[in-house]
Amino acid sequence: MKGIGAAIGLALLAGAAPLAADGHERSAHEQRSYEIYRDIIAFRTARGHGQVDDMVAYLAGRLSKAGFAAGDIMVTDYDSEGDPTQGLIVRYRGDGSSDEKPIALLAHMDVVDALPEDWERDPFTLTEADGYFYARGTQDNKYGVMNLTSTFIRLKEEGWTPNRDLYLVFSGDEETGMISTRAQAKWIAENVDPAYVLNSDAGGIGLADDFSPLAQQVQMAEKTYVTFDLTATNQGGHSSRPRSDNAIYDLAAALLKVAEYRFPVRDTQLTRTYLGALGQSMPGELGDALKRFAADPSDASAIEIIRADPSLVGTLGTTCVATMLKGGHAQNALPQSASAAVNCRVFPGDGVDNVKAQLAAAIGNPEIAIVQRAEATESGVSEFPDEVRDALSKALVARFGKPIPMLPHMSSGGTDGMHYRTLGYDTVAIGAGASRPRDIYAHGLNERMRVDAFYAGLDHWTIILKELAGS
Template sequence: MTFKPALLISAALLLSMPSAFAQERTAFEQKARSLYEEAVAVRTAKGQGKVPELVDYLVSELKAAGFTDADIEVTDYENDGELTQGLMVWYRAEGEAAEKPIVLLAHMDVVDALPDTWERYPFDLIEEDGYFFGRGTADNKYGVVSLVATFMRLKEEGFQSNRDLVIALSGDEETGMISTRAQAEYTAENIDPAYVLNADAGGLTLDMDGKALLYGVQGSEKTYATFELTISNPGGHSSAPRADNAIYELADVLQKIEAHKFPVMHSPLTLASFKSGGAQTPGPLGAAMLAFAENPEDEAAIATLRADPSTVGSTGTTCVATMLRAGHAENALPQRATATVNCRIFPGVGIDATEKTLKEVGGNENLKIKLISDLVESPESKLPDDVMAAVNTALAARGLEGLPVVPHMSSGGTDGMFYRNLGYDTLGIGGSGAKPNDTFAHGLNERLSVDAFYGGLDHWYIILKELAGGE
């Protein structure tokens, strides 16, 4: 099947697009960039109450593209006293569906960004030095835009699908996942898809020169668990220091946790990932990946993998302190000190066992530990042959025929865990790519390369045509 690199869309869809780049890109690319710019500009972080604003914008664009009220469902949810929303969009099968539906995932919310700490204002899409800068450019408004723009493109060309395609956009993936849980349950009860495809995971791994090394398919993910660790003391006047200072005791606990190394672990999926990825990764890191895949007890390989942020999460459970609060007055001894510790738990270990380890490692009988997240452990997914074939077709159309396609376990948590836990194979097959030094999601100066943005726009278009019977 031959695909055009970017199908033209009608003049009606061009009306809302800035003219500055009107002659530089195809109509579809321009529309996608316009959607991207508007999406990044909406500060959809917890506490801002902006998710409904983004939903309203996306719904208006979808309706302008020909989707009706019957194709769009907006649902309200409350997350810790704040209104958020979920958005689901149907691309209906033409006539009687020949295949079970496919559900497509992305999330509209972002981790908040403090403008005074960024080099550029985080809620403006800024194109500079070959990158798009802004909060959510990578995580996960590119996923949102890719799916929505693809649906609009298919609608514009009159594509006749042989199965229902359903986008499920969640509104609080980065926090309570209330909308995610509800959408997953709705999916199981009312849609029952063949499988679920996630735009918030997977994608190209690039070398430092921007050359594609491999394409990763997320087939499993670690369990996300957040704990509060608290030490309480009687306190007192700061002029009369005590030996049992809550801040010092908590600091001692955190240093012990920092020094602790959780057991090295592996699964068939992670070993396959290291074997394939190592063959494409130059230097000592690639050699370590291959050595670990051959012998997971290789101490030198383990040391190299655990020293690199890009691979440490695939070798076992990790726990790291992310927030602190303590004391109540500058001239009083602290009565309480609390740290937030976020853990990414290797499949099969369990949340209870991880909490027990933190308690033992902390070594303080006064330490209280409280689980403050409410997430689930999920199994590994199978890799359906038709999905893998569609991914390879999309890569070939992008000039990447023969690129290694590598299943992997994600160290981060996504909406996909809830769908896996309900029995649906869920694969992360995002369209973008990144160099090792481009991973700024959740951090300062988040960015996505301009080449990755435009290079991935055909990705879902091709995959959905392959899976839904388009000619």
């Protein structure tokens, strides 16, 4: 692990942020934010690379240098399914002038791995090109980590003292086992008992094709994440003596059934309201389909149009998709086993056991074993606290010069927030990122963020926290 001193040294040696488009020098907050963003992206915090602790040391060093006491910076170690990782919790002490409970602020430091040979640019070097920042984690979720960290440093340097405690809670394995997340959520519940939890890892601002703002998404619910291992087994044999049954072929047939199966369409007041509002701002056939579904969730033609859009299909119900394969043991031997990971995002209320039963019925082969890989966390729907709504509205007006819609929605993906919801805390994701649907490459090749959106979001958390915890 790099020491805190070395981490601070890395920051001091870093160059200044690039000039603004108009040629003006960036503000101190903008420069610091750029440096932190660049530096933490350089840590390959994917499973198996052992660099989460390096990133923790770096962040702790920056926060310590800004004036946060050692006793308010807590580093915790976890064994995430055999892969060591760390978590970071930082307390911004309030002055006690408010009777309000603390606020917890979430982000995750780990990323889905990226293979440099597959990318056009090194995924762990921040690169600016064509108006974008490219690198793994530019969106998910090192922008959130950077923004919250830089905001804490900015407020501390201003001499600002909140009227209640604020807590940064950064997890180290959100993309995999969520061991750190579960432990942190339990610790926060037992030792902090916050008024609510704000998450930087979802929500965000949708942009039109011309980069004008459409709406701020507000994540108030999320689907349940669960993976099933599908396995076909066989006694195998010599490859020169093919059998009528073959584990790889049996598995392939099962996966084709999974690919063809459509889970029943589901809707809630939250999803219908969200899709209807989204349809108002979206032109063409898709916008019309969204409005028709909101009015009548049994509209078959609207359902087909929405299901054809990868960014929206998950809003209509449970989805399951094959993500990993493994089979056979030698080139000249019949496979004795073949397995595939099928990842499901379960619509609230469907239930994990029910989804497993539907997969088994769709496959129609009792010889295919279906085993749940890990315990799933099923969470409910949060409320949108009025004070958070008002604070977010002020941040958006400051950013865009006018109000823009705030659309509560359910995420198809999973975040740390689910573990706080299951403990009874309203958890609302209001990330500062802004992008067009075509620019969302999280978990994929050439992940990127607009440079202008990066800088435009740097006041987001400052305004929100001063509204929620100011004098």
